[in-house]
Amino acid sequence: RAAFGGARTDQLRRAAVRVLLIEDDLVTVGFLTERLMEAGCHVVHASDGATGRRLAVAGGFDVAIVDRMLPGLDGISLVQSLRRTGWRTPILFLTTMSGIEDRVDGLEAGGDDYLVKPFAFAELHARLRALTRRPTSASAETQLRVADLRMDVVTRRVWRGDHAIELQPREFQLLEFLMRNVGNVVTRRQLLEGVWEFHFDPQTNIVETHISRLRTKVERECGQKLIVTVRGVGYLIRDPAA
Template identity: 60%
Template sequence: MKVLVIEDDAETAAYIVNGLREHGHVVDHAVNGREGLFMAGANSYDVAIIDRMLPKLDGLSLVKRLREEGVGTPMLFLTNLGGIDDRVEGLDAGGDDYLVKPFAFSELLARVNALARRPTLTVVETVLRCADLEMDLLKRSVSRGNREIELQPREFKLLECLMRYAGRVVTRTMLLEMVWEFHFDPRTNIVETHMSRLRAKVDRGFGCELIHTIRGSGYSLRAQS
């Protein structure tokens, strides 16, 4: 089973991740809601365990966004908020189950196994498109119009992030986390340098620029400025 754990508390996360791995499961861990949103949208998971109180994007908003984007992964809320209204709110947001902290790992495991047995209708997206730009995630290929675009692995990941958030602003911090797995600012122009190279390959020679700088915010991939 492949499980995504979205939990910002290091001790709780280690407890869950290590326990699941000891039972033979493959586990990915996201430390905040924004990172979890990208990972849940970019990969296929059997179950996601989501802390409700997360930095950068709270658990309720995270689950709502994923459901709006068509992600059907079974989702278990893990939280300190145990009131009836809290449970209802979590389930109404798109959660499938709700477990209150503190909890016994045996109960968590049983709930995860139960969720994984449920049939899902998740459609895994393998081709991303924006205007005449196309990315095939299985073939690891990119083309614009009839022209193939050769990208380095980091450039491919950078473009994938932009395409998954097409039409929306992707901040520098988001890119550092999702592309380089930096959870701090390295105080370098690494994002700007790679973005410049990516622009040269994706936009140069075409009539319409797709990658736009949003001054003071980040970058956005869209057909119109």
């Protein structure tokens, strides 16, 4: 077959994108490995969650493709485990589980994108290119502060004053998004796209629920409120003393 993607494929060849493929269906593995290698990618395969986690932690990958229904350690548990360690490599879920709640669960667990089987390779390839184009934490500020709230993006730790705050992966991403936009109102749509990678409205209260949880954790030890609701518009985080 001719290599897919023209000039963009040539760019992938030069970049030698390393893909971690965690998938137990050998037909899918064979197809993806062949097509991704034609596109200039280097593919490393794991057929179960535990092996995939070991390879991921060893490092060196630009993107990961993860099936949800894996032997042993399932895809959701695998991704949650990786995100808890601070593993920030982009993850694309590739699965037959197609419901809205399934998509929400995958993205809540720490996935960056979600594609349902059967799929077109052209779409998967485009999604991988989009994920690998995103700036990594190394290219952005890694120490964030708003009033006495501090975040270390690299170690994924958060403090309010001297008190450490334990956050779930999606709560951390939500707080990071707010802190990188300190003083600016961000809309519900911006949060859905920037934190959950939803380019549609899932018709759930997912944003409101996470904002409420985040407020509880960030503000329960201190009377000073940092996260503000702008009714009819969205949310912002601000330093009350500024």
